[in-house]
Amino acid sequence: xxYSIESQKMPRYLILLWVLLAGPALLAxxxxxxxxxxxxxxxxxxxxxxxxxxxxxxxRGRKVASVGTPLIxxxxxxxxxxxxxxxxxxxxxGYSVQAWDWEGTEMARWFNTQGVAAFVLRYRLPRETExxxxxxxxxxxxxxxxxxxxxxxxxxxxxxxxVGIMGFSAGGHLASTAGTHFxxxxxxxxxxxxxxxxxxxxxxxxxxxxxxxxTIAHMGSRRNLIGDSPSPEQVRTFSNERMVTAETPPTLLxxxxxxxxxxxxxxVRFYLALRQAGVPAALHIYEKGGHGFAxxxxxxxxxxxxxxxxxxMRGLGLLTRPE
Numbered sequence: 001x002x003y004s005i006e007s008q009k010m011p012r013y014l015i016l017l018w019v020l021l022a023g024p025a026l027l028a029x030x031x032x033x034x035x036x037x038x039x040x041x042x043x044x045x046x047x048x049x050x051x052x053x054x055x056x057x058x059x060r061g062r063k064v065a066s067v068g069t070p071l072i073x074x075x076x077x078x079x080x081x082x083x084x085x086x087x088x089x090x091x092x093x094g095y096s097v098q099a100w101d102w103e104g105t106e107m108a109r110w111f112n113t114q115g116v117a118a119f120v121l122r123y124r125l126p127r128e129t130e131x132x133x134x135x136x137x138x139x140x141x142x143x144x145x146x147x148x149x150x151x152x153x154x155x156x157x158x159x160x161x162x163v164g165i166m167g168f169s170a171g172g173h174l175a176s177t178a179g180t181h182f183x184x185x186x187x188x189x190x191x192x193x194x195x196x197x198x199x200x201x202x203x204x205x206x207x208x209x210x211x212x213x214x215t216i217a218h219m220g221s222r223r224n225l226i227g228d229s230p231s232p233e234q235v236r237t238f239s240n241e242r243m244v245t246a247e248t249p250p251t252l253l254x255x256x257x258x259x260x261x262x263x264x265x266x267x268v269r270f271y272l273a274l275r276q277a278g279v280p281a282a283l284h285i286y287e288k289g290g291h292g293f294a295x296x297x298x299x300x301x302x303x304x305x306x307x308x309x310x311x312x313m314r315g316l317g318l319l320t321r322p323e
Contacts, residue, residue: 033074037144042070044140046124046133053100060294061101063093064122070141072148073120075108076156081115084159085318087204088119088145092169092292095138095224096127102294103168103206110295114310115321117156121145123174127224135226135234142178143198147185150196162318164202164249169262169292170221172208173240176270179203179251180243202316203251204309207259207291210266212239218262241266244273250280252312254305256289280316284308 041048052066072088089111091103098104100120108118123141126134146163153160167175182199189195209218212226212235226234236242251274253267264285274281289302296302313319 035072035074035148037070037072037141037148042124042137042140042144044124044133044137046129046137049124049128051122056099056102060099061106064091064098064100066128067098067122067124069122070124070144071122072145073105073108073122074156075105075112075118075120077112077115077117079157081113082117082157082321083115083162083319084157084322085115085162085313086117086119086149086153086156086158086164087111088121088142088149088163088165088175088200090121090123090142090165090167090171090174092167092171092206094127094218094220095125095170095173096220097125098122098171099168099292099294102292103171106294107166110306114319116313116319117158119145119149125224131227135238138174138225139177139181142174143182144193146178146182146198146200147193147196151193159322160196162201164204164318165200166204166206167208168206168294170209170218170224172205173210173221173225173238175200175203176205176208176210176240176251177238179249180240180245181237199247200249202249202313202318205251205253205267205270206305207255207262207264207293208253208266208270209262210240210270212236216263216265216269218266241269241273244270244277244279246277246279248274248277248279250316251282252309253281253283254308255283255285256291256293256302257285257287258289259291261291282312 049066051068054065056063091098104120111118124137150160165175185196209221255264255267271283286302289299
């Protein structure tokens with residue numbers, strides 16, 4: 001979304017009136033850009049698909065039902081609000097679809113009002129991918145997104161040490177996978193993007209799928225990611241509570257106690273693993289909210305999660321504006 005004013009043809013008082021009427025939309029965001037993760041397509045054995053975007057059930061924006069070109073949708077705050085912090089957002093949808101607006105673009109716009117740049121990730125869907133790529137494509141896209149954002153940090157006004165990741169439901173699994181499966185980049189790579197680290201500097205996980213343990217797993221996400229008959233190694237690798245180390249980034253977990261889709265034991269186990277590894281972490285479980293509450297509007301105390309998240313980010317110095 002681009003705003004422009006022909007200042008030579010419009011009186012100043014009309015410009016001021018236009019700015020006031022534009023309100024939060026103008027102040028939140030000055031640019032939007034779709035950036036493919038790879039200029040020539042992803043280096044993967046996954047078959048090509050056409051991108052399909054459809055209405056999300058319940059009138060809550062759009063969903064991505066099929067992904068052709070993985071990309072990031074770039075939302076930048078206005079300069080005077082910019083904190084230098086960026087976050088890659090992974091919408092949920094059971095690794096089958098993506099709640100593009102409900103858990104993606106709407107979150108990006110809100111982050112912009114807080115001075116945080118946001119990058120909504122359109123990742124390839126394991127559901128429409130066969131082995132051996134099935135369990136790899138989404139993670140490859142998340143890792144590439146983090147590298148890409150860092151590679152363009154100067155252009156987008158970012159501190160490359162303040163690039164985090166956020167995920168919802170299965171997107172929370174993807175985010176937590178990126179936070180437990182990363183590398184420092186390849187200095188010898190011919191592609192400058194691949195020279196960058198793919199470790200997120202912080203994680204915000206919203207009612208996340210974490211484990212492939214069938215006693216608590218979200219079985220639809222599990223099936224779409226690792227199939228009906230996964231190997232023990234696949235189960236272990238993608239049970240992210242088992243992959244936490246001291247290098248896992250600081251993490252905020254938000255869940256509802258009455259979540260019947262992804263039980264809160266997912267967040268609890270991840271929090272305990274972080275705690276055992278000595279990783280700074282916070283866990284907030286609200287009594288009610290169900291699953292997929294997004295902003296939580298009208299759902300009681302869970303609606304306060306944004307203030308909780310901002311306080312947590314502030315504590316890490318992520319909302320301090322650069323001097």
